[in-house]
Amino acid sequence: MTQTIFTESDVTTLRSNFDAAGQGHVFNFWDTLTSEQQQVFYNQLVDLDVTRVNQIYDTAVKGAAACASAQAASVEPLPTDVTDSVLTADASKVEEWTTLGLKLIAEGKVAVILMAGGQGTRLGSSAPKGCYDINLPSGKTLFQLQAERILKVQELARARFQVKDQVVVPWYIMTSGPTHAPTFSFFEQNNYFGLDKSNVIFFEQGTLPCLTMDGKILLEEKGKVAIAPDGNGGIYRALHSKGVIASLKERGILYSHCYCVDNCLARVADPVFIGYSASKKSDCGVKVVGKSKPEEPVGVVCLKDKKYGVLEYSEISKELSEMRRPDGTLAFNAANIVNHLFSTAFLERVPDFAHELEYHIAKKKIKHTDLESGEQIAPKAINGMKMECFVFDVFPYAHNLSVLEVARKEEFSPLKNAPGSGVDCPETSRHDILSQQSRFIEAAGGKIAAKDGGESLEIEVSPLVSYAGEGLECVKGKSILSPAVIETLEDLNKIMS
Incomplete structure (x- = not known):
């Protein structure tokens, strides 16, 4: 945030800008604020592009109206020539993708x-969601699982292509106002x-500021605009304004794997997908x-008005959701899991x-x-x-x-709901x-x-041992005693019989 000591002339200019945009009411209580409060408020307002807010x-109001009047005919399933599946692809083809992905990583x-950017509020936690412990035997958090997957994929790429130096997959972590400091502190600790x-x-x-239904900026306090995160699609503006694009180019990065923190099964820097x-x-x-x-x-990935997009579940009719292809599969079957790969060139042209x-x-x-009484409501x-803005809102602008x-069982298990919910919750993630x-x-x-005739059949294999099931040849023909946490191959040797 800009920290500028303002003058009366600065305030006059700023007030004029807000007046011209029809948002001058934000200054209603200016004269009642202390000089310190005015300074804090000025710094918030001067960083706010009121023209962009309007x-x-x-655009949002027009888009909502267009969506409400959209006809089913404007929505089509994905063309088959842009889709593939690891479920039906030849093993040789999957290996070809894996090799190319590891080569790019190397x-x-x-x-x-x-x-x-999300907090674990629905999980009963005020900490960033990535800090959440889903009660694995190891006690590992989502952040730790994902960090270890990066470490392992770096090792796999280095070994596959016999790279002498260290292989590096830089990790850019987008936080939000409430999660930034605690996330940084968690990694430091x-x-x-x-x-x-x-x-x-x-x-x-x-x-972005919170608005009334007719587009007027709401004040949280007399000297503070009510604000909210700008959605996961805010990532594109942040990539540019926070210097991430410049960093990617400086490092020579061609592709970035972008995903959401709450998926405990996310294959981070997945060589197959890359x-x-x-x-x-x-x-x-x-x-x-x-x-x-x-x-x-x-939501399902599809064509909307001949352009790529995501049809949210609240937008899809029963008829469309049940439509099937000639082979019997659902026509609208590509469930969006917020897991994408972007070229740096694409990210660079988003502006x-x-x-x-x-x-x-x-x-x-x-x-x-309240703008008249000054009371908080x-x-x-x-x-x-x-x-x-949603991360998938850029799909229509992709050239390819x-x-x-x-x-699903290998790569998607979102953590959304409170413990005990029975779906997309800590228990399902752990399971x-x-x-x-x-x-x-x-x-x-x-x-x-199970050990000693017990019933537990829980085995936790660290990502440091195996990224996606590879490297476990030593267990062939052996019994593995459960429960166990396997952090190294030495741990595995100790519990085999």
Whole structure:
């Protein structure tokens, strides 16, 4: 935030700008503020592009109206020539993608961008969601699991291509106002989970003012605008304004794997996905899973008005959700899991069309200050809106988009809901990780047996030991005693019989 000591002339100019934009009411209580309060408020207002706020509001309102009147005919399934699936691809083809992905990683041309601005509020935690412990036997948090996957994929690339120097996959972590300081502190306290701190870069996403239904800026306090994060699509503006694009170019990065922190099964810097997208010369790659059922409440990647986009579950009709292809599969089956690969060239040109991006309206109960009485009000009914841009809003501008379907049980287990919810919650995340790692052992020819006649069949395999089931050949024909946490191959040797 700009820290400028203002003059009376500065305030006059700033007030004129807000008046001209129809937002002059934000100065209603200016004369009642102390000089210190005025300084803080001035610094907030001078950083606020009020013309852009009005533009975003106008675009969002028009977009909402267009969406409400959209016809089913404007929506089509994805063309088959832009989609592939690891579920049906030949093993040789998957290996080809893997090799290309590892080669790009070994050459230092791949980065990871993590969207980690969310708090664990619904989980009963005020900490950043990435700090959450899903009760694995090891006690590892989401951040630690993802850091260890980066460490392992660096090692795999280095070994595959016999790189003498260290292989580096830089990790750019997007935080938000409430999560920035605690996220940084968490990584410091944990020594960056073994990663070189110079290759872990934190940057903060932007915010937008909260508005009334007719587009007027709400005041949280007499000297403070009510603000909210600008959605995960705010990543594009932040990448430019926080110097991330410049950093990517300086490092020679060609592709960035972008994903959301709450997926405990996310294959970070996934060589298969990287190699697949690169082989297609994609500027935008999208990883999806098949819908579990027609009515599953997920957005689907499709064509909207002949352009790539995501049809939210609230927008899709029963008829469209149940439509099937000639082979019997769902026509709208590509469930969006917020997992993408972007070329640096694509990210670099986002400002060329940023003004066209459609922001989405979230109607909310927003605490605010009454402009006449100055009293703070906690409304009992919806009184305003927050505006968000989604990460998939750039899809229509991709020159070459490709979509890769992966197995849900191997790569998608989101953490959304409170403990005990039974779906997308800590218990399901824990179950999905442990089930996957048991499959790793069994696929390598091992058998899991409980210690001393017990019933527990829980095996946790550290990402440092195996990224996606590889490197476990030593278990073939052996029994692995459970429960166990395997942090090294030596740990594994100790519990085999």
